[in-house]
Amino acid sequence: MTDIESDHTDEAQPPGHRTGEGPVPGDPNIMTSLVRGLAVIQAFSRESAAVTISQISQKTGIPRAAVRRCLYTLRALGFADTEDGRQYVLRPRILVLGHAHLGSIPLARAAQPLLRRIADTLQESYSLAILDGDDIVYVARASVSRIMTIDLHVGSRLPAVFTSMGRVLLAHRPEAERDERLARVVFHPFTAHTIRDVAALRAEILRVRASGYSIMDQELELGLRSIAVPIVTPDGTATAALNVGAHASRLSVTDMVETILPLLREAAAELSLCAG
Known part of the structure; x- marks a missing residue:
């Protein structure tokens, strides 16, 4: 089974982010793509500022194909970047997400x-x-x-x-x-x-x-x-x-x-x- 195929198979059961509380398994109102996107963002840390797709997949439990799409989207929106196509980093623009909440x-x-x-x-x-x-x-x-x-x-x-x-x-x-x-x-x-x-x-x-x-x-x-x-x-x-x-x-x-x-x-x- 390819990464893409396994990713779609997994779609029905959104993963819980391993570093915190996850969504209720099987809840039809949960937007899996959003859950995954947030989990990918949280996979970055002070100790792991630059991470690979495989490292994020291992840390979050999200299939590599889904991680790749999340990173592609974050990069397209200006929230993440990569110089070598292997290691990804968050760009300063990501701060607007947290600061918007804290400022409110x-x-x-x-x-x-x-x-x-x-x-x-x-x-x-x-x-x-x-x-x-x-x-x-x-x-x-x-x-x-x-x-x-x-x-x-x-x-x-x-x-x-x-x-x-x-x-x-x-x-x-x-x-x-x-x-x-x-x-x-x-x-x-x-x-x-x-x-x-x-x-x-x-x-x-x-x-x-x-x-x-x-x-x-x-x-x-x-x-x-x-x-x-x-x-x-x-x-x-x-x-x-x-x-x-x-x-x-x-x-x-x-x-x-x-x-x-x-x-x-x-x-x-x-x-x-x-x-x-």
Whole structure:
């Protein structure tokens, strides 16, 4: 059977993207071509910026012939390109897809000028993030200096449990959901300070819930401290989180609690007015 023939045979059962939740198998309302196109786009990453048809096929489970057509379409629309006909890369135009969504979020639009004003005043980096699956996604950011080896920007993702913003958001989720999320955690010793087991992580999240803020002291990267607070709607839902990150040499944990926390809470209260 050729690639083309196998692709058409597979058409009736749209594949679920292996890196996230897939569609309900057999749902006649699912547009298979769209599912595949989105899966192909998500197959690109910081670690795999240039990929081949075979690599995408292996990663997504989509037949090579279908991957080839997706890439052909993305290239024709200006979203992807290839120089050698073998390895494909996404072009900057792909950013309009994500930025159009992020820019449509009222909270993100309201937060950006506020973050910039605070960042300029304190000369520290501020960010706003939401929970998406087991990650946080940055939806607004004001950086006065690069404080991590990772280049964070709007749209960047980090594992929620290993970030201050993720922990304040998880602290406000229902207990059953929180336990389910914690059961999926794969622990990575980013530094010697990183929490290494579920019991310690659960205890820390409960402490965050009680105090209303989270401090990450060099758990994700040596030399980086961050503090975060939730942005809570009138009904008590934490829709987003606000944080400041700084070099450990600039701010101690005590400095963050005494100096930064009141400003964060004031900004979060302002932003909560457009979060509900």
